[in-house]
Amino acid sequence: MSGNLQFNKIMAAGLTAALVIVVARVGVDALYHTEPPAKPGYAVEVAEAEAGGGAAAVELDPDWGTVLPTADLAAGEKVFGKCVSCHNVDPANANMTGPGLWGVVGRATAGHAGFAYSDGMKAHAAEAPTWTYDQLYHFLGNPAKWVKGTKMGFAGIKKPEERIALIAYLHSKGSTGYPIPAPDPSRQPGAAPAAGAAPAQPAEAAAAPAVSSAPAKAVPAVTGSPAPAQAAAAEAPAAAQ
Ligand code: HEC
Numbered sequence: 303m304s305g306n307l308q309f310n311k312i313m314a315a316g317l318t319a320a321l322v323i324v325v326a327r328v329g330v331d332a333l334y335h336t337e338p339p340a341k342p343g344y345a346v347e348v349a350e351a352e353a354g355g356g357a358a359a360v361e362l363d364p365d366w367g368t369v370l371p372t373a374d375l376a377a378g379e380k381v382f383g384k385c386v387s388c389h390n391v392d393p394a395n396a397n398m399t400g401p402g403l404w405g406v407v408g409r410a411t412a413g414h415a416g417f418a419y420s421d422g423m424k425a426h427a428a429e430a431p432t433w434t435y436d437q438l439y440h441f442l443g444n445p446a447k448w449v450k451g452t453k454m455g456f457a458g459i460k461k462p463e464e465r466i467a468l469i470a471y472l473h474s475k476g477s478t479g480y481p482i483p484a485p486d487p488s489r490q491p492g493a494a495p496a497a498g499a500a501p502a503q504p505a506e507a508a509a510a511p512a513v514s515s516a517p518a519k520a521v522p523a524v525t526g527s528p529a530p531a532q533a534a535a536a537e538a539p540a541a542a543q
Contacts, residue, residue, distance in 0.1 A: 362489050370466075374467045374470075403475070406476075407469065426452075
């Protein structure tokens with residue numbers, strides 16, 4: 303009986319050792335044998351994860367206290383030409399396909415009387431109750447991405463300088479009572495992004511590679527330190543049963 307147990311122990315030790323060798327070999331192959339990219343994403347994903355953590359990869363929101371006072375209102379009016387088929391910005395503030403935009407900067411999100419907002423815009427209002435400069439900047443850059451389910455059928459204004467001029471123009475139309483903040487050094491080029499300064503989307507993007515690069519991380523762990531190899535071996539008998 304005890305001899306049998308002894309035999310089992312020896313067998314288990316032998317199997318465990320064999321398993322560790324196999325796992326280690328697979329790990330070493332994965333590390334050094336990179337030409338046939340069975341999963342070409344590995345190298346790119348690691349690079350992305352590194353880039354995501356770097357300050358250079360994070361696009362800062364504009365420093366409104368600096369850019370608004372010097373913004374080109376005439377250029378903003380020209381950009382607004384892309385909006386006039388659906389919006390007006392007159393004091394009468396009539397709704398068209400889209401809500402009247404007189405005084406929209408600093409106005410309540412989905413807050414213009416008499417306009418039937420989409421459910422997506424109403425849900426957005428619960429999270430972002432005011433059209434702040436930052437909210438307008440992100441929404442107008444890519445409406446459908448920033449406000450999921452919006453019925454504003456507009457692709458967005460990609461160029462940051464055009465969006466800034468447009469927002470300055472909107473501010474001049476019924477929103478001059480909404481204050482321009484003081485200049486914020488943490489938003490100026492070269493500043494280390496303050497906690498919370500990064501917009502939501504880049505944070506998500508930075509998190510994604512961490513999840514998908516899990517196999518890449520597991521490989522160095524197996525070869526790097528004995529502890530994970532033991533853990534892997536400990537799992538194996540359970541799997542074999
Ligand atoms: C094709 C029509 C269309 C165009 C073009 C368009 N919009 Fe809109 N816009 C809408 C609609 C419709 C809504 C309501 C969205 C909702 O309820 O989801 C809206 C909503 C908005 C809101 C939110 C207003 C509020 O009261 O909450 C802002 C701000 C806005 N648009 C600005 C602009 C600007 C600036 C432009 C031009 C760069 C523009 N839109 C171009 C149709 C349009």
